[in-house]
Amino acid sequence: xxxxxxxxxxxxxxxxxxxxxxxxxxxxxxxxxxxxxxxxxxxxxxxxxxxxxxxxxxxxxxxxxxxxxxxxxxxxxxxxxxxxxxxxxxxxxxxxxxxxxxxxxxxxxxxxxxxxxxxxxxxxxxxxxxxxxxxxxxxxxxxxxxxxxxxxxxxxxxxxxxxxxxxxxxxxxxxxxxxxxxxxxxxxxxxxxx
Amino acid sequence: xxxxxxxxxxxxxxxxxxxxxxxxxxxxxxxxxxxxxxxxxxxxxxxxxxxxxxxxxxxxxxxxxxxxxxxxxxxxxxxxxxxxxxxxxxxxxxxxxxxxxxxxxxxxxxxxxxxxxxxxxxxxxxxxxxxxxxxxxxxxxxxxxxxxxxxxxxxxxxxxxxxxxxxxxxxxxxxxxxxxxxxxxxxxxxxxxx
Numbered sequence: 001x002x003x004x005x006x007x008x009x010x011x012x013x014x015x016x017x018x019x020x021x022x023x024x025x026x027x028x029x030x031x032x033x034x035x036x037x038x039x040x041x042x043x044x045x046x047x048x049x050x051x052x053x054x055x056x057x058x059x060x061x062x063x064x065x066x067x068x069x070x071x072x073x074x075x076x077x078x079x080x081x082x083x084x085x086x087x088x089x090x091x092x093x094x095x096x097x098x099x100x101x102x103x104x105x106x107x108x109x110x111x112x113x114x115x116x117x118x119x120x121x122x123x124x125x126x127x128x129x130x131x132x133x134x135x136x137x138x139x140x141x142x143x144x145x146x147x148x149x150x151x152x153x154x155x156x157x158x159x160x161x162x163x164x165x166x167x168x169x170x171x172x173x174x175x176x177x178x179x180x181x182x183x184x185x186x187x188x189x190x191x192x193x194x
Numbered sequence: 195x196x197x198x199x200x201x202x203x204x205x206x207x208x209x210x211x212x213x214x215x216x217x218x219x220x221x222x223x224x225x226x227x228x229x230x231x232x233x234x235x236x237x238x239x240x241x242x243x244x245x246x247x248x249x250x251x252x253x254x255x256x257x258x259x260x261x262x263x264x265x266x267x268x269x270x271x272x273x274x275x276x277x278x279x280x281x282x283x284x285x286x287x288x289x290x291x292x293x294x295x296x297x298x299x300x301x302x303x304x305x306x307x308x309x310x311x312x313x314x315x316x317x318x319x320x321x322x323x324x325x326x327x328x329x330x331x332x333x334x335x336x337x338x339x340x341x342x343x344x345x346x347x348x349x350x351x352x353x354x355x356x357x358x359x360x361x362x363x364x365x366x367x368x369x370x371x372x373x374x375x376x377x378x379x380x381x382x383x384x385x386x387x388x
Contacts, residue, residue, distance in 0.1 A: 046312055048273055051247035054263065069248065072263040079242055083277060085286075088317030090279035118240055123282030 028097040028131045035180035047084030090124040097131035102161040116143040132164045141171035222291040222325040229374035241278030284318035291325035296355040310337040326358045335365035
């Protein structure tokens with residue numbers, strides 16, 4: 001599959017908002033992490049968030065044993081936020097949230113899309129999981145469905161985002177709950193028929 | 195499988211030595227990373243090193259766009275160094291090197307061993323890859339073989355390390371070359387018969 005990319009935005013950054021806003025506010029990343037911990041404890045899947053890549057420039061050693069980093073910078077992640085194993089299969093995804101009713105493509109890096117397509121081509125489960133905050137809906141979109149719309153935006157200079165309605169149509173909605181909060185593996189079973 | 199652990203060492207840290215020493219010196223981690231890049235370019239596998247986890251305490255914003263981290267500390271990794279997908283399967287491993295002819299178990303965290311055992315139990319390919327620098331040999335040891343010796347050390351208070359000879363006996367030696375430098379997937383094919 002050939003992928004074309006919209007102009008990469010240099011201001012492209014994580015849209016995760018860790019401040020709850022209003023009654024529908026949800027700490028999306030925290031909820032995903034708690035869900036993954038639940039899955040690990042219950043031997044359902046082993047999925048972790050990758051650490052944020054940081055370029056360390058200068059380290060001080062105030063004591064012999066402790067290293068204190070005094071100059072460092074955030075780096076662009078090479079891949080996606082989460083990966084691991086589920087039902088013996090490799091699983092890989094990027095988690096995003098938006099306060100709007102449409103998810104802007106510029107909030108995901110082109111090389112992350114490429115990575116997910118490569119994973120899918122190798123037989124892995126690869127997707128984007130988006131939290132539409134206003135509607136309080138979490139939707140999983142398989143990367144091959146996602147990339148078609150993404151390319152459409154590139155080709156025709158018209159599609160710049162994924163509206164909630166379309167996401168619901170092409171993706172699989174995740175039932176929200178308490179333990180786990182975001183039971184997305186249930187949606188994965190349905191979406192991938194596994 | 196029940197795992198018992200030796201006393202976790204608080205001084206337990208990565209033994210990777212990035213300075214080449216003598217004619218057998220090899221930049222092990224760099225060579226593994228270059229090999230993984232080779233595998234990705236040739237569509238053989240998608241395997242990345244996870245970023246080093248860092249706890250950020252204080253960030254300055256000298257300009258509106260640039261974030262400068264001015265206080266941060268290294269954290270203990272939750273899992274292992276490398277993971278990804280190979281032949282549709284989940285693959286996960288820890289890479290270590292030793293300047294001695296025996297690899298001391300204290301250089302690997304108990305929770306990393308547990309993580310690898312959990313991955314193996316879920317059907318993933320999980321192993322430790324060790325570079326015995328003096329002998330210039332790289333050996334892959336499946337986690338289930340590794341953990342038996344590791345537990346033996348715990349139970350009997352006798353085995354504290356894995357000597358090269360025993361590693362060669364229970365593991366699979368990796369042929370060293372140029373492109374790629376450490377063709378460990380070839381050894382994986384043989385060891386796991388895939």
